Amino acid sequence: MTRIIMHGCNGHMGRVITDICAQDAEAEIVAGIDPYTDVPNEYPVFEKIEDCDVEADVIIDFSNAKAVDALIDYSIEKKVPVVLCTTGLTEEQIKKAEDAAESVAVLRSANMSLGVNTLMELLKKAAKVFSPAGFDIEIIEKHHNQKLDAPSGTAIALADSINEEMGNQFEYVYDRSQVRKKRDKKELGISAVRGGNIVGEHDVIFAGQDEVITFRHTAYSKAVFAKGAVEAAKFLGTKTVGFYDMADVIAAK
Numbered sequence: 001m002t003r004i005i006m007h008g009c010n011g012h013m014g015r016v017i018t019d020i021c022a023q024d025a026e027a028e029i030v031a032g033i034d035p036y037t038d039v040p041n042e043y044p045v046f047e048k049i050e051d052c053d054v055e056a057d058v059i060i061d062f063s064n065a066k067a068v069d070a071l072i073d074y075s076i077e078k079k080v081p082v083v084l085c086t087t088g089l090t091e092e093q094i095k096k097a098e099d100a101a102e103s104v105a106v107l108r109s110a111n112m113s114l115g116v117n118t119l120m121e122l123l124k125k126a127a128k129v130f131s132p133a134g135f136d137i138e139i140i141e142k143h144h145n146q147k148l149d150a151p152s153g154t155a156i157a158l159a160d161s162i163n164e165e166m167g168n169q170f171e172y173v174y175d176r177s178q179v180r181k182k183r184d185k186k187e188l189g190i191s192a193v194r195g196g197n198i199v200g201e202h203d204v205i206f207a208g209q210d211e212v213i214t215f216r217h218t219a220y221s222k223a224v225f226a227k228g229a230v231e232a233a234k235f236l237g238t239k240t241v242g243f244y245d246m247a248d249v250i251a252a253k
Contacts, residue, residue: 001025001026001027001028002027003028003055003056004027004028004030004059005031005032005049005052005060006031006032006033006060006062007032007049007059007060007063007082008061008062008064008086009032009033009034009041009043009045010034010045011034011062013222013229014034014062017230018032018041020223020227020230021230024230027233030043030055031043031054031056032046033046033048033063035047049070049071049074050070052074056080058080058081058083058233059074059080059081059083060085060229060230060233061083061085061086062085062229063086064088065087068084068093069093072096072100072106075104075106081104081105081106081236081240082105082106083107083229083232084108085112085229087153094108097243098243101242101243102241104240105240105242105244107232107235107236107244107246107248107249108243108244109232109245109246110153110154110157111154111228111246112228112229112232113217113224113225113227114224114227114231114246116154116202117247117249117250119158119202119215119217120161121247121250123165123204124165126206127165127166130208130213131166134185134208134209135206135207135208135213136187136189136207137162137170137188137189137205137206138189138191138204138205138207139155139158139159139188139190139204139205140193140202141190141192141200141202142193142194142200143192143194143199143201144194144195144196144197144199145195145196147194150194151191151192152192152200154200155190155192156172158202159188159190162204170187171187171188172188172189173188173190174191174192176189199219199221199222200217200218200219201219202217203216228246231249232249235248235249
């Protein structure tokens with residue numbers, strides 16, 4: 001049984017993770033951290049992480065960037081591994097998390113979905129076959145109309161998984177409207193669509209002569225990220241030090 005502190009327990013993702021753990025015989029939330037402590041929970045909730053005196057194997061963080069510094073300090077002091085899921089961290093905070101990994105286990109990933117991270121591994125193998133054969137690579141991502149950034153962090157992570165595998169030979173192209181010329185073979189196109197309430201859809205296209213291979217990941221709810229976070233917590237709860245990502249979780253399965 002993995003004992004979990006849920007950092008940001010009363011936010012949307014915190015509630016989803018609480019529900020998932022309630023159905024998981026291998027995971028239990030033993031305490032929560034949230035400024036809104038009046039929400040009913042089946043575990044004790046503390047307003048600040050430094051007030052928590054409950055023993056646990058790992059912390060899952062789905063809070064906000066402002067709370068991450070205190071969280072990392074607590075993780076180091078108590079030697080409790082932490083799964084960092086909060087987005088929008090500064091470069092300084094990312095560096096702090098990486099430095100903390102010398103004292104305690106830390107896991108951080110651009111996307112917590114098991115499906116997306118498995119897709120990254122598949123794309124590496126596909127790129128090694130199709131790229132030398134002259135296939136063009138394009139990524140199209142779709143999200144809801146309230147999303148502020150474009151392209152998505154996941155789209156960039158998918159592109160990076162291909163590019164790193166191929167020796168960083170590709171140049172990312174986000175807009176071809178200002179240049180009138182044929183597509184360069186070393187381009188990797190990334191396009192963004194915003195509309196409706198699309199949770200998240202990513203297509204990676206390998207387009208060759210007379211054949212096209214498309215890899216697609218579709219998220220129908222944010223529960224896919226919550227499920228991945230719980231699986232990451234089970235993995236990280238057995239570690240003492242080191243900096244990990246979801247690729248390590250998948251490799252261990």
